[in-house]
Amino acid sequence: MKFLTISGPPSSGKTSVILKVIDAFKQREMNVGVVKFDCLSTDDDKLYEKKDIPVRKGLSGSLCPDHYFVSNVEACFKWGKELGLDILISESAGLCNRCSPHIKEVTAVCVIDNLSGVNTPKKIGPMLKSADVVVITKGDIVSQAEREVFASRVKHVNPKAVILNVNGVTGQGAFELSSFLYDSAEHETLKGKKLRFSMPSALCSYCLGETRIGDEYQMGNVRKMDS
Amino acid sequence: MQTAAVSKLENMKIEELLNIYPFAKDFFDSFGLEIFDEDLEKSFSKYLESLSEDFLEEKAIDRDSLVNSLADLVETMEEDDSTADVESITIYGGKDKNGRDENLNLHIRKGEVVCIVGPTGSGKSRLLADIEWVAQRDTPTERLVHINGEEPDKKWRFSIEHKLVAQLSQNMNFVMDLTVEEFVKMHAESRLVERPDEKVDEVFKLANELAGERFDRETQITSLSGGQSRALMIADTAVLSKSPIVLIDEIENAGIDRRKALNLLVKKEKIVLMATHDPILALLGDKRLVIKNGGINKVIEVDEEERGLLPKLQEIDDKLLEYRNKLRNGETLS
Numbered sequence: 001m002k003f004l005t006i007s008g009p010p011s012s013g014k015t016s017v018i019l020k021v022i023d024a025f026k027q028r029e030m031n032v033g034v035v036k037f038d039c040l041s042t043d044d045d046k047l048y049e050k051k052d053i054p055v056r057k058g059l060s061g062s063l064c065p066d067h068y069f070v071s072n073v074e075a076c077f078k079w080g081k082e083l084g085l086d087i088l089i090s091e092s093a094g095l096c097n098r099c100s101p102h103i104k105e106v107t108a109v110c111v112i113d114n115l116s117g118v119n120t121p122k123k124i125g126p127m128l129k130s131a132d133v134v135v136i137t138k139g140d141i142v143s144q145a146e147r148e149v150f151a152s153r154v155k156h157v158n159p160k161a162v163i164l165n166v167n168g169v170t171g172q173g174a175f176e177l178s179s180f181l182y183d184s185a186e187h188e189t190l191k192g193k194k195l196r197f198s199m200p201s202a203l204c205s206y207c208l209g210e211t212r213i214g215d216e217y218q219m220g221n222v223r224k225m226d227s
Numbered sequence: 228m229q230t231a232a233v234s235k236l237e238n239m240k241i242e243e244l245l246n247i248y249p250f251a252k253d254f255f256d257s258f259g260l261e262i263f264d265e266d267l268e269k270s271f272s273k274y275l276e277s278l279s280e281d282f283l284e285e286k287a288i289d290r291d292s293l294v295n296s297l298a299d300l301v302e303t304m305e306e307d308d309s310t311a312d313v314e315s316i317t318i319y320g321g322k323d324k325n326g327r328d329e330n331l332n333l334h335i336r337k338g339e340v341v342c343i344v345g346p347t348g349s350g351k352s353r354l355l356a357d358i359e360w361v362a363q364r365d366t367p368t369e370r371l372v373h374i375n376g377e378e379p380d381k382k383w384r385f386s387i388e389h390k391l392v393a394q395l396s397q398n399m400n401f402v403m404d405l406t407v408e409e410f411v412k413m414h415a416e417s418r419l420v421e422r423p424d425e426k427v428d429e430v431f432k433l434a435n436e437l438a439g440e441r442f443d444r445e446t447q448i449t450s451l452s453g454g455q456s457r458a459l460m461i462a463d464t465a466v467l468s469k470s471p472i473v474l475i476d477e478i479e480n481a482g483i484d485r486r487k488a489l490n491l492l493v494k495k496e497k498i499v500l501m502a503t504h505d506p507i508l509a510l511l512g513d514k515r516l517v518i519k520n521g522g523i524n525k526v527i528e529v530d531e532e533e534r535g536l537l538p539k540l541q542e543i544d545d546k547l548l549e550y551r552n553k554l555r556n557g558e559t560l561s
Binding site (some may be wrong): 157 | 240253254256258259284287289292295296297299300302305313352356360365366367384385387393395396398399401402404405410413414416418456460463464487488552
C-alpha cells in the first residue's frame with residue numbers, strides 16, 4: 001500500500017487539498033483512505049465520510065499530538081491494509097512548528113499557505129524542511145509576484161522539495177499533485193522505519209498535570225529564558 | 228546529490244562560501260544559524276562540528292541534511308537558464324467536456340498575442356493550466372503541448388526559478404508587509420536576475436508610467452490601489468520575468484493604460500496569452516481562441532476589417548479616460 005504523511009500548520013488547507021487530490025486519485029480508480037490526527041476536536045472526518053472515503057480519526061487530547069501520531073501510525077497502516085486500500089493518507093497538524101510526522105522512505109508532504117507571511121518558511125522546522133513535496137495554497141488570494149516570492153522562500157529552506165501551487169477551493173493544481181504522488185513507494189509495513197527527525201523532548205511536571213505557577217512546582221526537563 | 232559537490236562545500240571556508248554564494252547567508256539564517264567573525268576562517272565542516280549536539284537538537288538541524296540542502300541550493304542556483312530559447316509552443320487538441328475531439332494543432336510563435344474568450348466556466352483556466360503544466364496527454368483535457376516543435380523536458384513542471392510561464396492573474400492583492408522597493412527587490416532576488424537594484428529602478432519607473440496615480444518606493448504594497456497594484460505587477464512581469472510565456476487573466480480597465488501595458492509585454496519578446504473580453508485588447512491580438520464546453524471551439528484570425536474598428540473603440544475609450552481623470556481631479560464632467 002502507498003502511504004503519505006501530509007502535515008502543515010492549522011488552517012493551511014490540508015483537508016481541502018487532500019479532498020481534491022482524492023478526487024483525482026478516484027479518476028484513476030484508486031481506493032483511498034484517510035487518517036486524521038488532531039488535538040481537541042475535528043469535523044474533517046465528516047467531510048471525508050460525506051464523500052464515502054474510509055476515515056479514522058485520532059484525537060490526542062491531553063497528549064502531545066505528534067507523540068500520539070507516532071504511537072498510533074502503525075496501527076492505522078494495518079487498518080488501511082485490511083481495508084485493501086491502494087493508498088492511505090495521514091493528515092496531521094504540526095502545531096508547535098518544531099514537530100514533523102514525516103517518516104524516512106515515506107513520501108512526505110507539507111501544506112502551507114501564501115497568507116501566512118513571508119517569514120513563515122523560516123519559522124517552520126523539519127515538517128517543512130524535510131518534506132519531499134511542499135504544497136502552497138491560497139494562491140488565488142495573492143498576486144503572482146507574491147506567490148513567486150513565497151515559493152522562493154520555501155525553496156531556500158528546502159531546495160530538494162518539489163513545490164506545487166494548489167488551490168483547495170477550485171482544485172487547480174490538485175491533478176498535477178496527484179500525478180506526482182501516484183509514483184510514491186509501496187510499503188508492506190511501517191514497523192522498523194524511522195522518523196525523519198526526532199520529536200522535541202519534554203517531560204516536566206506540567207506534562208504530568210501540574211497547573212500551579214512558580215519555581216517550586218517545576219520539575220524535570222525545565223528551561224529558563226536568558227536573563 | 229553529487230558527493231563531489233558536497234565535499235567541495237565542506238572544505239570551503241565559511242568566508243569563501245559566503246562570498247561565492249551570497250544566498251548562503253539567507254540559507255544559514257533560515258535555519259537559525261548565526262555566523263560570527265571567528266567562524267569565517269573555519270571550513271564549513273569544521274564549523275558544523277563546532278556546533279554542539281544540544282544546539283543542533285534545539286534548532287532541529289541534522290548536519291548531513293544541512294550540507295546536502297545547501298549543495299542542492301547551489302545546484303539550483305547555478306542551473307542553466309534554458310527558458311530563454313523558447314521560440315514557439317504547439318498545442319495539440321484533446322477533448323472537450325463531452326469527450327468530443329478538439330481537432331486542432333495550434334502553433335504560437337514568440338511575439339504573438341493570442342486572446343482567449345468564452346464564458347465563465349467554459350474552460351479558459353484549464354487551458355492556461357495545461358500550458359503551464361506542459362500537458363502531455365496527462366491532464367483531464369488530454370491536450371499535448373510541445374515546445375520548439377518537440378517534447379519538452381519535464382523539469383519545466385517543477386522549476387521555481389525557471390518557469391515556462393509567468394501568470395498575471397486577476398487577483399492583484401498583496402498580503403506581505405513590505406514597501407514597494409523591498410518587495411520588488413525580494414522578487415528580483417528570487418528570480419536570480421543580474422544587478423537587482425537597477426531592475427528595481429526600472430520596474431518602479433515603468434509601473435508609474437502605467438498607473439493612473441503615482442506612488443513612491445516607500446509605499447506599503449498593501450496600501451496600493453487596484454490600478455497601482457496592476458501597474459506594478461505588469462511592470463514587474465515585463466522586467467523581471469524570464470519566462471517566455473505570459474498568461475494574462477483579464478487586465479482590468481481601472482486605473483491603468485492597458486495598451487501601453489500590452490505593448491510593454493509584447494516588446495519583451497514573449498508569447499502572450501490573454502483571457503479578455505475587452506474589445507480593444509482583443510483587436511490588438513493576432514488570434515482569438517473561442518472556448519466552449521471545455522474545448523477550443525474555433526480559432527479566429529483577427530483581420531484588417533475587424534482591426535479597422537480600433538480607432539473608433541479607442542476614441543470611446545479615450546473619452547472615458549478623460550472623464551475619469553476629470554473626476555479624479557475634482558472637476559465637473561459637463
